[in-house]
Amino acid sequence: MPASPAALVTHRLVLRPPRDSDLDTLMALYADPAVTRFCAAATPHGRIATEAQLKDWIVHWRAYGFGHWAIAWRERPDELIGFGGLMRRSVAGHAGLYLYYRITPQAWGRGLASEMALHAFQQAFEQRQEPSVIAAVLPNNVPTRKTLDSLGLRLKGTVSDGPGSAAALLYELTAERWASLPRGEPEAVAFAA
Numbered sequence: 001m002p003a004s005p006a007a008l009v010t011h012r013l014v015l016r017p018p019r020d021s022d023l024d025t026l027m028a029l030y031a032d033p034a035v036t037r038f039c040a041a042a043t044p045h046g047r048i049a050t051e052a053q054l055k056d057w058i059v060h061w062r063a064y065g066f067g068h069w070a071i072a073w074r075e076r077p078d079e080l081i082g083f084g085g086l087m088r089r090s091v092a093g094h095a096g097l098y099l100y101y102r103i104t105p106q107a108w109g110r111g112l113a114s115e116m117a118l119h120a121f122q123q124a125f126e127q128r129q130e131p132s133v134i135a136a137v138l139p140n141n142v143p144t145r146k147t148l149d150s151l152g153l154r155l156k157g158t159v160s161d162g163p164g165s166a167a168a169l170l171y172e173l174t175a176e177r178w179a180s181l182p183r184g185e186p187e188a189v190a191f192a193a
Contacts, residue, residue, distance in 0.1 A: 014077040015069035017061045025080045034105045038141035081107045092159035099135040125178045136168040
């Protein structure tokens with residue numbers, strides 16, 4: 001079992017493994033309709049389901065030594081603004097290393113999801129030698145699609161979790177493409193309501 005990693009400090013953020021004590025923050029994030037408006041079907045509902053998801057994230061960290069981070073401001077490391085990172089999972093038969101993030105609306109439009117994702121990609125491609133990272137997003141989630149585009153992910157196809165579920169767009173960033181991208185400060189993507 002990998003050792004518990006220390007927090008990663010970026011230009012503006014502290015990224016640390018999640019803990020059981022983050023449950024109330026995660027529940028408050030998921031209770032915000034602005035946060036879940038594009039992903040309500042994929043968002044756990046209620047304390048038991050949210051706690052199960054948080055436990056899955058913690059177990060993933062123990063098994064692989066990476067996963068979704070609890071995201072905080074660098075200047076205020078005890079003030080969580082969201083969760084995100086990479087996890088191994090399968091969506092509609094497409095297994096891989098998936099990018100995920102949910103950030104409080106008060107922090108939107110500042111490039112924070114991009115900053116977190118760039119550090120996740122660095123881990124995936126430069127430290128772990130992964131072949132690709134994928135992300136699934138609903139077609140009407142234009143802000144996230146713009147963020148994925150600005151990060152260098154490319155549209156690969158669509159996925160659907162089953163009958164009655166909306167098809168999501170599947171984006172991918174390969175290690176080869178990552179190696180060709182310029183490095184720099186993340187681009188902020190304006191969120192248009």
